[in-house]
Amino acid sequence: MKFRSVFDIIGPVMIGPSSSHTAGAARIGKMARQLYGRPPQWAKVHLYGSFAKTYQGHGTDVAIVGGLLNFDTYDERIKEAFDYAKEAGMEVDFIEEEGSSDHPNTARIKLGDETGEFELVGISIGGGKAEITELNGFELRLTGESPAILVMHNDRYGAIAAVTKVLAQYEINIGHMEVARKEAGQEAMMVIETDGRIPEVAMEELKDCEHILQVVTISE
Known part of the structure; x- marks a missing residue:
């Protein structure tokens, strides 16, 4: 069987091809969206470590954008996330950081609109799981696995x-x-x-x- 793209491989609970680089990244984006509490007008996504090196090939970028649109990790719309973001008027920039981070799959996301902005750090820890480790300068541990x-x-x-x-x-x-x-x-x-x-x-x-x-x- 020949796949047209990596996003034609969709499992029952997460997108492929990598649980860390796609499903985990989508979860980071969705937690950012929920914490912000509303659709952001813009987002600046700073990628570190493995995320920075492979984000386009492994679909980390579209996965994060899909999460910012509040899509679940298994939502097929993720593969057209950039188009949906454009329709929603959301501008997203990705920045590849050369500096090191505590975890190889790290994203620092800044969100904003005309009424305010905030910043968080998320890491993808494998198996489609993710944690938020920092929010507006506060250190924390939030998995999103429980309400x-x-x-x-x-x-x-x-x-x-x-x-x-x-x-x-x-x-x-x-x-x-x-x-x-x-x-x-x-x-x-x-x-x-x-x-x-x-x-x-x-x-x-x-x-x-x-x-x-x-x-x-x-x-x-």
């Missing part, structure tokens, strides 16, 4: 307790949680992975908690 919420808040007494109280009220069990801050008393961030999806009514209550600045959910 999760990201809470930006003022570093004040009671902020963490207020969030966990709401989750307990709706019987939402926490599987993993970490808190990061750049400086005491300034802006901080909670990353909470849960055993089940968080209902919208709980999200609204979280947004109304004292000292909470922003709440974003990530679905598996």
Whole structure:
């Protein structure tokens, strides 16, 4: 059997040909899209290590763009991601970085529109899996394999307790949680992975908690 392109090899849960360079890259892009919370108007994607060397041949570029369009890793539309991005008015630039990184499959993505922008670092760890290791300068570990919420808040007494109280009220069990801050008393961030999806009514209550600045959910 002869394939017209590498993207004619599509498995049941991920695109080919490489779980690390395509499916993992698509997952990084999708997590970036979900964390941003809306379609970005532009994106600058800095690629490091193996990503920088092979991104065109292995389809890392179209996979990341597909993720930014909120396509799943197995979505056949990924192979036309550049066309869909153009239709959506999304401009994406890829930059090959020569510097080293902690992981060979690393992408630093900057997203933005007229109302704001943000930046994250994602790594593809194999088997179609990925992790977000940095967000707007905060170090974290977010896999996207479980439902999760990201809470930006003022570093004040009671902020963490207020969030966990709401989750307990709706019987939402926490599987993993970490808190990061750049400086005491300034802006901080909670990353909470849960055993089940968080209902919208709980999200609204979280947004109304004292000292909470922003709440974003990530679905598996």
